[in-house]
Amino acid sequence: MTRTPATRPVTVPVTVRGTVLGAGRPKVIVPLTGGTVPALLDQARDVVAAGPDLVEWRVDHLGPGGAAPGDAAPADVVAAGRELRAALGGLPLLVTIRTAAEGGLAAVADADYVAVYRAVLEAGLADLVDVEVMRDEATVRTLVDLAHAAGALVVASNHDFDATPPQEEIVRRLLHMADRGADVLKIAVMPHDPGDVLALLAATWEASGRTERPLITMAMAGTGVASRVAGGAFGSAATFGTVGAASAPGQVELGALRAALAVVHPG
Numbered sequence: 001m002t003r004t005p006a007t008r009p010v011t012v013p014v015t016v017r018g019t020v021l022g023a024g025r026p027k028v029i030v031p032l033t034g035g036t037v038p039a040l041l042d043q044a045r046d047v048v049a050a051g052p053d054l055v056e057w058r059v060d061h062l063g064p065g066g067a068a069p070g071d072a073a074p075a076d077v078v079a080a081g082r083e084l085r086a087a088l089g090g091l092p093l094l095v096t097i098r099t100a101a102e103g104g105l106a107a108v109a110d111a112d113y114v115a116v117y118r119a120v121l122e123a124g125l126a127d128l129v130d131v132e133v134m135r136d137e138a139t140v141r142t143l144v145d146l147a148h149a150a151g152a153l154v155v156a157s158n159h160d161f162d163a164t165p166p167q168e169e170i171v172r173r174l175l176h177m178a179d180r181g182a183d184v185l186k187i188a189v190m191p192h193d194p195g196d197v198l199a200l201l202a203a204t205w206e207a208s209g210r211t212e213r214p215l216i217t218m219a220m221a222g223t224g225v226a227s228r229v230a231g232g233a234f235g236s237a238a239t240f241g242t243v244g245a246a247s248a249p250g251q252v253e254l255g256a257l258r259a260a261l262a263v264v265h266p267g
């Protein structure tokens, strides 16, 4: 049981293209998972029409001709990114290479992971980049510096698709992300029972009392849906919802998610 400290730091919100993370109702992030540029742009049109707060581009789903997801070369990613950026208008864009180690499709070495992000950042395509904080420390440092030099924010991330670590460990990982210089701290875990969802929510509440940085947390799959709709009440600044394809188990369709968020966060 975690008690509320007498003085809790207040979350310092971050603003991306007018969208505020860390204040007000949690923001809805919709993932794009197209495997080819035409598929990506089709999906982007539907997503823009649905009006999310932010868009996540899962670059690891892109492959040459859709044949080999995760293997797209930096120049191809940049070319696709330019078209995507134009299709998104002013929507904030989070660029994510989710590696196989954390439940994604990219089986990349650190050098390639950095090369793709470097190209995307230098082309000015990302407002935020997802950096897996468990990767090599020098890689994480390089990416944090590259992102900040390009005027982008870093969303540090960690994913456990097998289990839910204990509350203290979830908090430790989130605070470690802050130590690494991330602007937003994100963790996704796999619950096996409602107690695991409670651990994730308790960790969210505890961590939000120990860092000023906005958090994004979720328990995945059906058991974890409560965390996707009600995580904001415990300190999560955003939640992933779908327009079409999901990028992780348990994501709720955008319209239903917005309705649920309006119930949890009236006014």
Ligand SMILES: O=C1C[C@@](O)(C(=O)O)C[C@@H](O)[C@@H]1O
Binding pocket: 031, 056, 058, 096, 098, 130, 157, 159, 186, 188, 218, 220, 240, 247, 248, 249, 251
């Ligand atoms: O980190 C996350 C969270 C996520 O895994 C989810 O469970 O909603 C979905 C991913 O696309 C995103 O990068």
